Amino acid sequence: MTIEFKPLSDALGAEAVGVNAADDFCDATIAELNDGWLRHKILLFRDQDLTVEQQMAFTGRFGKLMNLAPPAKPFIPEHPEMSVFSNIKVDGKPIGSRPDRAFGANWHSDNSFLRVPAGGSFFYAKEVPEEGGDDTWFANMTTAYEALPDEMKSKLEGLRWNYSHVTTLQLHNPKLPPFTEEDKRALPDVSHPFVHTHTETGKRALFVGILDTREASVDGMSKQEGIEFLDELRTFATQPQFTYVHKWTPGEAIFWDNRCVLHRGSIFPDTNGRRLCYRATTLGVGPS
Numbered sequence: 001m002t003i004e005f006k007p008l009s010d011a012l013g014a015e016a017v018g019v020n021a022a023d024d025f026c027d028a029t030i031a032e033l034n035d036g037w038l039r040h041k042i043l044l045f046r047d048q049d050l051t052v053e054q055q056m057a058f059t060g061r062f063g064k065l066m067n068l069a070p071p072a073k074p075f076i077p078e079h080p081e082m083s084v085f086s087n088i089k090v091d092g093k094p095i096g097s098r099p100d101r102a103f104g105a106n107w108h109s110d111n112s113f114l115r116v117p118a119g120g121s122f123f124y125a126k127e128v129p130e131e132g133g134d135d136t137w138f139a140n141m142t143t144a145y146e147a148l149p150d151e152m153k154s155k156l157e158g159l160r161w162n163y164s165h166v167t168t169l170q171l172h173n174p175k176l177p178p179f180t181e182e183d184k185r186a187l188p189d190v191s192h193p194f195v196h197t198h199t200e201t202g203k204r205a206l207f208v209g210i211l212d213t214r215e216a217s218v219d220g221m222s223k224q225e226g227i228e229f230l231d232e233l234r235t236f237a238t239q240p241q242f243t244y245v246h247k248w249t250p251g252e253a254i255f256w257d258n259r260c261v262l263h264r265g266s267i268f269p270d271t272n273g274r275r276l277c278y279r280a281t282t283l284g285v286g287p288s
Helices: 027-040 051-058 141-146 150-158 165-172 181-186 223-237
Strands: 005-007 014-016 042-045 080-087 119-125 135-140 158-165 190-193 195-197 205-206 216-218 243-247 251-259 259-265 276-283
Touching: 005 027, 014 027, 027 042, 027 251, 051 119, 051 259, 051 276, 141 205, 141 223, 150 195, 216 223, 251 259
Parallel strands: 014 042
Antiparallel strands: 005 014, 042 251, 080 276, 119 251, 119 276, 135 243, 135 259, 158 190, 158 216, 195 205
């Protein structure tokens, strides 16, 4: 099988033309898809009609699936690896996390609050509003790093940021039940380098996917200096020349590489229409 990868923008991204993620691909085709994914950093698949099991099976061909991090509870108990995002209620109960939940509109990389963050995220939009909602922005952290002045690259060498996700959740989600000791052990404070080398491509990329810079610190800087430094880097890295915005239509899926891509979602009112989306995520191997 020879796959056509049709670029989505100058910054990053390509459509894997005519690929049905529900198919049982041979290893050679998965390798071809992986090569295209590494090259373009996000892959778009149109006209999909996936079950949860098919989505998980496809994602699992690219790495070990991650369970949801605490305190999140799975909306599909038999599949703790699957995140569900929805504004739909059944019998008065939500069937997924709402699109206006905290942090989703912030630039981030998935599970950057864990010691071993996410590798790839495969996001499937089963239902999205026809107008006025559900756009996702993506930013290329490899080209952003390459565009940094040499002085900044030298400053970043060996520099790390530190973050407590427990503290952030407690501050910004006061309605959450108290964390158990088991929850806290599963969410220890993390320290990540600002720059890492991609484990498959060997290319260097910025790693600034922290959810909330206000709760971060940077080695050797005061609290405020660290926040300003992180914000400055993220502002630089998410300039238009490094980004692509995707306007979802039903049946589309995107597989993105958290090791070298930031993303952020949009917030919209329920009146815009129904939303039902699923995400399966693979375990990364760094950047720590």
